[in-house]
Amino acid sequence: MGSERLEMRKRQMQIHQEAAASVLQTRHRMGNTPTNASNACCFCWCCCCSCSCLTVRNEDETIQRTTYERRTEETTNCDDSLKPALEDAHSWSASFEKIMKSAAGRSCFRQFLRTEFSEENMMFWLACEELKKETNKTVVEEKVRQIYEDFISILSPKEVSLDSRVREVINRNMLEPTSHTFDDAQQQIYTLMQRDSYPRYMNSTAYTDLVKSLEEPPPEP
Numbered sequence: 088m089g090s091e092r093l094e095m096r097k098r099q100m101q102i103h104q105e106a107a108a109s110v111l112q113t114r115h116r117m118g119n120t121p122t123n124a125s126n127a128c129c130f131c132w133c134c135c136c137s138c139s140c141l142t143v144r145n146e147d148e149t150i151q152r153t154t155y156e157r158r159t160e161e162t163t164n165c166d167d168s169l170k171p172a173l174e175d176a177h178s179w180s181a182s183f184e185k186i187m188k189s190a191a192g193r194s195c196f197r198q199f200l201r202t203e204f205s206e207e208n209m210m211f212w213l214a215c216e217e218l219k220k221e222t223n224k225t226v227v228e229e230k231v232r233q234i235y236e237d238f239i240s241i242l243s244p245k246e247v248s249l250d251s252r253v254r255e256v257i258n259r260n261m262l263e264p265t266s267h268t269f270d271d272a273q274q275q276i277y278t279l280m281q282r283d284s285y286p287r288y289m290n291s292t293a294y295t296d297l298v299k300s301l302e303e304p305p306p307e308p
Contacts, residue, residue: 169194173301180289183281195297199288200280207245208276208284211238215273219266231264239272247276 171191179186186192197209211234218230238247239257249257253271260268288294 171195171297171301173298176294176298176301179294183285186285187277195293196280196285196288199291199293200284202293203284203287205284207238207247208280210245211247211269212273212276212280214238215269218269221266227266228264231261231268234269235261239269247272248279249275 169191171189175189175191179189179192186196193209193213197206200206200209214230214234214237218227218234221227221230235257237243237245239249239254240246249272253275256271257269
């Protein structure tokens with residue numbers, strides 16, 4: 088399983104490197120150098136930036152990043168605190184939308200994704216949902232940068248799989264970050280989970296065992 092995931096990562100990195108090179112070549116031919124290029128590296132819009140902002144962070148940024156990662160990685164298990172009602176669990180089989188609208192559903196599905204080494208898809212989707220709720224421009228820019236480094240950069244171990252078109256959209260959006268910078272990417276990852284992982288979860292022992300446990304009568308006191 089580990090070797091398969093490594094090979095998949097290598098293929099993704101090759102694809103994304105080619106896409107990034109294509110974007111840079113197009114910008115160079117068109118002479119379309121952004122006016123705020125001196126600040127662009129802070130958002131690593133080019134996907135291959137080697138500037139110090141990738142590795143050097145001041146103390147405040149480190150604290151903010153730690154808090155952010157703790158928040159996006161919390162509630163990772165389908166535990167008793169988020170145990171769904173039987174009716175709720177049954178409704179998940181009706182549509183992917185049902186499971187994604189349920190806090191317990193997202194938690195249980197995320198645990199399943201972890202077993203398939205694709206938990207980053209849910210983490211990215213949740214981070215985008217949180218970003219869209221933010222209105223403070225400074226906070227938005229910080230969250231955009233963190234999301235990019237955590238899930239979009241080819242250097243990240245949690246990189247999500249996106250096609251070249253969406254990556255080009257992100258690169259353009261990074262020049263003027265907003266709470267909707269990753270909308271296209273979020274939709275693509277949502278569709279990927281819906282078409283790929285969701286059907287497997289519905290047919291998995293994890294889901295059937297959960298339903299069975301909810302159907303069992305509670306133990307007598």
